[in-house]
Amino acid sequence: MxxxxxxxxxxxxxxxxxxxxxxxxxxxxxxALLPLAAALSAEQYLIDLAGRVMIFAVAAVALxxxxxxxxxISFGHAAxxxxxxxxxxxxxxxxxxDALVALPAAVIASMLFAWGTGIICLRTRGAYFIMITxxxxxxxxxxxxxxxxxxxxxxxxxxxxxxxxxxxxLKSDRAFYYVTLGCLLAxxxxxxxxxxxxxGRVLRGGxxxxxxxxTIGFDVQRFRLIAYVISGxxxxxxxxxxxxxxxxxxxxxxxxxxxxxxxxxxILGGVGTLxxxxxxxxxxxxxxxxxxxxxxxxKVVFGPLLVLVVLFARGGLIGLSSQLWRxxxxx
Amino acid sequence: xxxxxLRLQGLQKHFGSMAVTDDVTLDVMPGETHAIIGPxxxxxxxxxxxxxxxxxxDAGRILFDGADITNLPPQARALHGLAxxxxxxxxxxxxPVVENVAxxxxxxxxxxxxFFGRAADEAALNRPALAALEQTGIADRAHVRAGELSHGEKxxxxxxxxxxxxxxxxxxxxxxxxxxxxxxxxxxxLLGRLKKRFTVILVEHDMAAVFALxxxxxxxxxxxxxxxxxxxxxxxxxxxxxxxxxxQVE
Numbered sequence: 367m368x369x370x371x372x373x374x375x376x377x378x379x380x381x382x383x384x385x386x387x388x389x390x391x392x393x394x395x396x397x398a399l400l401p402l403a404a405a406l407s408a409e410q411y412l413i414d415l416a417g418r419v420m421i422f423a424v425a426a427v428a429l430x431x432x433x434x435x436x437x438x439i440s441f442g443h444a445a446x447x448x449x450x451x452x453x454x455x456x457x458x459x460x461x462x463x464d465a466l467v468a469l470p471a472a473v474i475a476s477m478l479f480a481w482g483t484g485i486i487c488l489r490t491r492g493a494y495f496i497m498i499t500x501x502x503x504x505x506x507x508x509x510x511x512x513x514x515x516x517x518x519x520x521x522x523x524x525x526x527x528x529x530x531x532x533x534x535x536l537k538s539d540r541a542f543y544y545v546t547l548g549c550l551l552a553x554x555x556x557x558x559x560x561x562x563x564x565x566g567r568v569l570r571g572g573x574x575x576x577x578x579x580x581t582i583g584f585d586v587q588r589f590r591l592i593a594y595v596i597s598g599x600x601x602x603x604x605x606x607x608x609x610x611x612x613x614x615x616x617x618x619x620x621x622x623x624x625x626x627x628x629x630x631x632x633i634l635g636g637v638g639t640l641x642x643x644x645x646x647x648x649x650x651x652x653x654x655x656x657x658x659x660x661x662x663x664x665k666v667v668f669g670p671l672l673v674l675v676v677l678f679a680r681g682g683l684i685g686l687s688s689q690l691w692r693x694x695x696x697x
Numbered sequence: 698x699x700x701x702x703l704r705l706q707g708l709q710k711h712f713g714s715m716a717v718t719d720d721v722t723l724d725v726m727p728g729e730t731h732a733i734i735g736p737x738x739x740x741x742x743x744x745x746x747x748x749x750x751x752x753x754x755d756a757g758r759i760l761f762d763g764a765d766i767t768n769l770p771p772q773a774r775a776l777h778g779l780a781x782x783x784x785x786x787x788x789x790x791x792x793p794v795v796e797n798v799a800x801x802x803x804x805x806x807x808x809x810x811x812f813f814g815r816a817a818d819e820a821a822l823n824r825p826a827l828a829a830l831e832q833t834g835i836a837d838r839a840h841v842r843a844g845e846l847s848h849g850e851k852x853x854x855x856x857x858x859x860x861x862x863x864x865x866x867x868x869x870x871x872x873x874x875x876x877x878x879x880x881x882x883x884x885x886x887l888l889g890r891l892k893k894r895f896t897v898i899l900v901e902h903d904m905a906a907v908f909a910l911x912x913x914x915x916x917x918x919x920x921x922x923x924x925x926x927x928x929x930x931x932x933x934x935x936x937x938x939x940x941x942x943x944x945q946v947e
Contacts, residue, residue, distance in 0.1 A: 564803055564811040564819075571800055574789040581749055581787070582862060583775035583804035592810075 389641045389684070390554065397547050401540050410539065415655060417543050419648045420550045421607045426631040426643035427553050428600035433629070434638025435561050436590050437573035438488075441496045442503025443628050446476040446598045448510060448620025450605020455522045455615035465528040465536070465610075472606035473599045479506070480598025484591045503625055510617040521616030528610055536610060546607055550644070553600055557640050560596070569593055634675055636682030645683050700763065702727050702866050702896045703748070708757035710743060710920075717743045718754065719920035725866070730897040732911035734904070734931075736941050740920040741900045742784060745870045748898070749781045750774045762865055775804065778865035782855040784874050784900075790844030793817075794835065794854055797843050798826035801861040829857040833887060849880030856891065867895045873903040885909055904942070908932070916941060 397416060404412040425447050432438040450472035457468045483502045490498055516522045527536040536542045560566050571579045572586035579586050609615050618624070627650065635646025653671070657664035679686035701724035710718035717740040725731045733741055746752045748759065750771035759767045766774050789797050799822040803809055806822065816822065830836040833853040838846060843854060852872055859867055872888070873881050885906050891897075892910055901907050907914065908928050915925040916937050924934060931937055 559813045562815045562817065563813055564809045564816040566812075567796070567800060567803070567816040568809050571789050571792065574791050575787060577751065577771075578787045578789060578858075579800070580771040581751075581775055581781055582801040582858060583772050584800075584809070585770070585772045589809070 389645075389687075390558075393641065393644055394547075394551060394554075397550075398544075401543055413539055413543050415651070417539075417546050417611055419651050420546045421604055421611060422628070422631065422647040422651060423644040424550050424553045424607065425601050425604035426628055426635070426647045427550075427557050427640055428597040428604070429628050430632045430638065430640055430643040431557055431560070431593055431597045431600075433632050434640075435566065435569045435573065436593050438590065438594070439496050439629065440487075440499045440594075440597075441622070441625050441629065442483075442499035442501070442506075443597075443601055444620040444622070444624035445503040445506040446480065446601025447605040447608060447624070448506055448617070449476045449479055450602030451609035451615045451619050452510060452513075452516070452522075452605075453602070454528065454606045454609040455524055456516055458524045458526075458528065458609075459516060459522060463524075463526060463528050464532065465530045465606075468528050469603070469606050472609075473602040476602025476605070477595050477599040480595045480601075481591070484594035484598070488587055488590055488594065500622055500625070503620060503622055507617055507620045507622070510620060517615070519617065521614055521618070524609060524613045524615065527613060542611065546611070549603060549607060553603065554640060554644070557600075561640070565589065565592070630672065634672065634682055636684030639681070639684045642682050642684040649683060699727050701725055701760075702762060703898070704758075704760040705748075706758040706760070708744070708747060708759065709755045710740075710747060710752070711755055712743075716920045718747065721757070721917075721920070721922055723915060723922065723925065725896060725898060727896055729912040730892045730899055730910050732899045732901060732907045732914045733917055734901065734907055734914060734941065735917035735923075739917045741917055742870055743920075744917065745781065745868055745898070745900055748868055749779060775862065778863070779868065780859035780862040780864035780866070781868035782852070782859055782870060782872055784871040786848075786851040786855055788843045788851055788854055788858070790842065792843055793840050794843050794846065795823055795826050795830065795839040797854060798829050798857050798861045799823050801858045802826050805862060826857075826861055829861040830854075832860060832891075833857040834883075847880070849876050849884060852876060852880075852884055853887065856887065860891070865896065867891075867897045869897060869899045869901075871900055871902060873901060873906050881906065 397420065400416050401409070401413055425443060429440060429443045432440050453472040453475045454468045457463065457471060462468065487495055487498045487502065511519050527542065530536065536545060561570065568579065568584050568586070568589045572584070572589065576586050605619065608619060631646035631650045632643050633646070634649055635644065636642025653668055654664065657667055661667055675682060703725040705721050705723040708718050708721040709716070721744060733744065735741055743752065747754045750769060754767065758765060761774070761777060761779060764777065766777060796817060802822045802825045803816070827836055827839060830839055833856045835850050835853045835857065838850060843851070846854060872884060876884065881903065888910055899907065899910060911928055913925060914928055914931040916923040916931060918940050923936060923940060924931065932942065
């Protein structure tokens with residue numbers, strides 16, 4: 367009976383039914399409740415920190431679409447954050463400080479850059495892809511440092527956060543926090559749907575066996591380019607949020623170290639899970655925050671920790687948690 | 698006489714100074730199962746790879762179903778109706794068996810720029826996929842991860858993927874390679890059923906399978922076609938026996 371067998375199909379796809387609902391549920395509930403809890407103690411500090419986590423989580427989820435679902439390790443993803451941030455910053459400097467213009471501009475500028483560079487980058491594979499995305503990332507970085515009109519090396523201070531249709535709705539940190547949360551939630555749900563869709567299945571198939579996909583009739587590179595453009599656009603969204611959050615734009619947003627950090631976030635959390643990208647960016651930024659408070663050279667501690675995670679927790683923190691779940695919860 | 702489905706004209710391919718495909722001219726007629734046999738290194742897989750578009754010939758033309766496909770990429774040839782299986786099975790091991798086939802259905806359906814809706818749950822894609830699995834006898838394994846199938850089952854899966862493409866021509870590259878005796882018998886029986894509905898090019902070392910299935914045979918030696926003819930004629934040809942079959946018959 368087809369009906370029964372089709373139901374079974376979706377069962378086999380849901381390898382971790384608990385994880386698919388519980389983990390994102392917990393993440394977003396915690397993020398939504400955080401400002402309420404924070405009101406009792408160090409509100410500003412916690413909201414700033416969690417907001418930062420969410421902004422980078424948007425970019426990390428976008429990167430996971432490429433790393434985890436296309437097998438493309440982009441080492442230039444900070445460029446998209448930078449382009450989004452500079453789009454917002456430059457528009458604001460020109461007196462166009464409204465999100466209805468700045469947000470689409472940030473996303474579209476990043477998508478255009480992704481399209482133009484993606485056509486070239488996707489001609490290469492493996493280590494060459496990493497190198498060429500890095501090269502394009504550095505190119506944008508140096509362009510930004512030479513924008514004398516917009517601060518050059520020193521960056522560009524934004525007078526005020528963007529308005530929305532003329533209303534200063536983002537002025538309050540708490541309102542901005544929830545807008546950021548909404549953006550992360552939208553990014554996450556969109557990405558979740560994307561990877562399960564027909565389009566996403568072609569991406570996943572191409573990661574497993576591109577030759578097979580070609581011989582059944584898919585132009586895998588075309589699908590990868592579209593994914594690259596989508597991922598770039600989401601990076602631009604992250605940059606728009608970052609510029610508005612800090613009210614400052616700097617070339618440092620798109621340094622290659624930042625691109626590396628994004629990859630670390632994705633790997634740390636668990637490649638190809640989307641949840642992992644959010645958890646990874648939280649884990650990375652919180653470690654940075656707390657370890658750097660305790661130890662001056664915090665990376666000396668963080669580096670070995672990362673090696674341990676990669677060696678012993680296959681599938682990152684997400685993989686580790688489901689291993690523990692199996693061992694202790696459901697033996 | 699009907700037009701050939703596939704027509705190779707003066708196909709040439711050199712790797713360095715070595716001619717691996719040397720002036721191959723060949724017609725494959727609709728409905729026939731055309732076997733290509735020859736010793737290792739005769740250039741059989743290279744020839745198949747040129748047919749499916751994975752490597753480009755240096756010279757010559759490939760006409761398929763009336764169109765010149767010599768310069769088309771593999772995906773365009775696939776959509777034209779050219780399906781292939783691989784000597785070393787080529788599947789998506791991490792995907793459920795049914796999704797391996799459903800992807801082929803999806804490629805034909807053409808609308809893969811859908812960003813929403815779970816593809817795995819689409820009955821319109823899964824139903825033809827299950828039908829193809831039914832025909833190759835592994836429908837009961839539809840929801841297993843494809844990587845967990847046995848060798849012979851993976852072959853059957855490759856055939857199901859090819860069937861789901863509703864091809865005009867099936868290219869089978871050594872389907873019996875690395876498969877146990879019992880499973881070989883089952884695959885020969887399966888191909889015996891499939892060959893009635895498709896035009897097939899069969900590259901194979903297992904002579905029992907070739908003589909059981911082929912309508913015509915081309916013998917490829919050193920990149921050149923030594924002869925093309927009916928199985929009896931090929932079996933009796935002294936040149937072929939000397940060059941290839943002699944060692945096989947013992």
